[in-house]
Amino acid sequence: MTIDTSAAERTEEPHGIPLPIYADRPVQVRQNVRPDMVQSPQPRSDGNHRVENWLVFLVTVIGYSLLGTWVVTGLHVVGFESLDRMNRALMALHNNPAKLTAIGFDYPPLSVLVLTPLAVSSDLARSLVALPISSAIFAGVAAISLNSLLRRCLIPGPWRIAILAVLALNPLVALYASTGSRQIVWVSLMLAGVSSVVKWFVTAQIRYVLIAGITFSVAGLAGYGSLVWAGLAAFLIGFVLQRHGARQAEVEGTVVGFASPVVYVMALWMVFNGLILGNPVAWVTRSVSGEAPSAGLATSDRLTEVLRDLGEVVLTTSPITVVVVPLLVLAAVRRRDELAGWLAICVGAAVVMPGVAVFVRNDGSHVLMRDGLPVLVLTVAGACWLVRSLAAGRAAGAMLVIVGLVASGVFTGFEMTRYANQNLESAFIQGIRTASSQEGEITAAGQEVGIISEQAMAGYIRRNVTAEGSILTDNSQTFGVMLLTGRPQLFFDRVDRGDGAWIRAARKPGAGVRYLLLSRSTATDRLSQLYPTAATGTDPALQAVYTTDRYVLVAVSDQVTPAEGEEAP
Template sequence: MRGLSRRRLLLLVFLFSAAGYVAVGYWLQVRHGFIYGDTLARVTAAQSVLFSRDPHLAAIGFIFTPLTALAQLPMQALSPLWPVIGERAFSGTLMSSVFMAGAVVQILGIGLDRGLPRGYALAITAIFALNPMIVLYGANGMSEAPFIFFMTWAVRRLIRWMVDDDVHHLIVAGGIAMGLAYLTRYDAVACIAAAGLLVGVATYRRARTPPRLRRALLDVVMASGPGTVAFVGWVGVSWLITGEGFAQFTSQYGNTAILAQSGQESTTFGAGLAFAVVCISLLAPTLVPIAGWAVVRRWGRPNWQVLLVPLAIYGAALAFQTLSYAAGSTFPFLRFYVIAVPLAACLAMLAVPDGVLVAAKRPGRHAPPPAPVEPVPRTRAPYVGVALLLAIGVPTTAWGMTLPDYAPQEYGLAAVVARDATDVTPRGAIERRIAASFSTERRIAEHLERLDLPDSSVITDTVFGFAVLAASKKPKMFVIPSDPDFTALLNDPSLGGIKYLLAVPPEGRGVSDALNLRYPTLYETGAEIATLELEIPNDGDSLPDWRLYRVLEPPPS
């Protein structure tokens, strides 16, 4: 490794990481069918943009932010040649693998920028890359991977800006990374605000001559302006197309509606905070001692301000999720706190003596004078101690992922990793149902394809129907809510040429299904517009039993 140039080392780390995450994703999703619903939903959104009855960009939807689905479009375009890309959500795996490998490179880059020994920088990077949550979400096609990448990219560039005042770092961090982060996850709005505050205060304090306030405001605009534009732009486009600026909170498909439909019990503010503390402790149990040691190492020394960057940016994301759950507006999911893992890794890079910092290409006028190189410790104890502290997070995270109260979306992984067909306990049965998720929807898609139906023959909502669409090789067969004639065909399916209605029970999330809203008795009786042809019990966990209704022929004119 010592003989490799910096660029080649980063490239090798990226390639090895991406290949590893792709392999895990293939093993989980293609070989074992362990697929997350949000992953399939994004795959379906990308598929609808390209292959629906009315292909158009707005079919990507406005509940999720768009970047994760947009990034899958080139890969989803190949799904007719290799159906696994859509059916098993492998395009999601390819997307998240690239982004998480990029995050691994950014963590390593923070260490190399500080001139740390390569062995130590690689050790911290490996501990981060092999954390079980990082591996899982680097492989499963969810939004965590791109969010972690953009946040870590922004943190790395802001750390360098703190040292050399190079405006180009500020442009990359605020103008690119933060803006794209918001188009990945709503959490980024807190990080954008934190970055603006941090940069504004830092510029104002180190500007030696007037007008200090104007310079601070200009830097705030560069740090937070593009993210703000992304926020306003996405709200505006959503409002123009759907009539809802904040569909995540006002739509029948958004988080607020899902919380109400799922019957989730409200939590007290204190219990919400306690839940967040436990989740962060499971993911990064030594975060506080590493942060404390980093403060002791740097307080009062040159460039001590670099510590504020990860604490402010990553901390804003953690605070946003903590307060959101404590206020009862989001779900009790361990994955929402996964940003604690790169926070701990970044602090581990800052908790040891710096070497020779990477040279600034264009230092700004307010760059502090170069800091003297710290003497190299006579022993490796500081490096080994911090690395061991960070490594404790790997087994604790693995253990935390087995706790259904904190990791309801991860604990079923045990049914794949350590399959035990003899486990007859209720937990074993639930784990097997989680592992079998969406197998029923794939069978439904295969059955409809065997009927050799023409286009526009089956109408379904995507509340649950997204999994059927993702598995189908004939997506034009389905009429879905993003089609402009969806409402007209739903109101009069027989005259519109609809042959089948794909229905779910009007309970839980099914109450928001457009077919149930239009025909409240459809699932039970056919609502006098259709006859029951097939009932399909679901093998998956927390997924509905389906009923396929044949539409009655219209009376002769």
């Protein structure tokens, strides 16, 4: 049966539920058994849509790349976490020897791995242009996923583009999509997974289950929180099939097919954690364990604080959530719309999870504005699903979504300048507004903006040091300098030969290296802890050859020994 796409009409189940099942292709595409399924019109995935998707992708990538390049290199608004990840990618390719372990266990591995292709050229990496390009590419992926989802929600083309544009111009989205953040990586993959699940729900085509499984597995490696949505998706698939009378083998087989990539990547990651860190679940414990003791708040007070944070973040970043979620719940209850219920739970999970992490971590940290990013994106998906059920008023529904997003974006932009629990949001807004460098400015959270110190030290090293492995440094603190040199092979870092060899070298630097690159803060730099006077530039045996606000490069003499009583942590 060939489907006529000219009249995309929603069909109704006998009990008035908006029937979610459509077929967008002729027969012979494997579909799950859905006894209530009626083959109904659905937009075809034809050449025009491919062109549209490519256009959406290219516009997004080019737009955010250009914006990001200006923001990062011109305004100096760039997160140190991004610099760290890019440096790890650079080390993974250009260190001597090149080691995959450079990606480390501090971040979900994919958040670093996705940067490695852009680190093939060390000049591109050290120019920092690679950072906006990387996040822009994933923003492009997110835009395609959302566009595709909107199409499945039967939202007409112009309205789709308008929704995408309004969302793309949201300042919070723009910040994270243009400055190389890792949040956009996992949010885009998670959105692609959700989009595939919606497509499966709409078409019952098996391939979307497979694609969703792969996508969620990859998303799990980019952000561990994605596993929660993967679990929710597995539940939805099993539930829907069961409810629609599928054979037990089909239910099991489909869920296994969906879940196996997710389980595989997690199992593999646990093996790596086990082999390298001696603890298969280190990735979990590291991400939730606090590094600082709590401020002595009682549990109930902490809970209250976290709940307040959550409420504020949702209201400042995605105020439309408070309207959309109740409507989704209503649709789920009143119309037995399984997907609406599932999307409501997904948004709920996006809201709650950062709070849970903060609560468990108990280190005085807060839920941040960036945690509102997945809430916003999933809320848009939920809103569009609701629009889909408006048989006669989809355009009006889409208009409402757009109005909501515009208002939300303006409000968020305003809040970014003043809300305390943030990263570089205020600097970003300020930079855009004034079109001037934010170097040295202080954010609303009290963080100093800029990389001039790293640039200066890197410049000196590039000009004066050529011997490979001649600078001993704690790369976890001096990554910015390493990255901006573009020559990680100059450094003897903790990845090169492992921590054991590095500590031995640190205790007896005269035997192997010519310089120590130290962070001037002794709080976290292991090398600075060993040579605190050198870090301040006052050690007579370790003469500073170049100094910036944050770093000092000292020459090593044969008689150097660590400070009395100091042990490597």
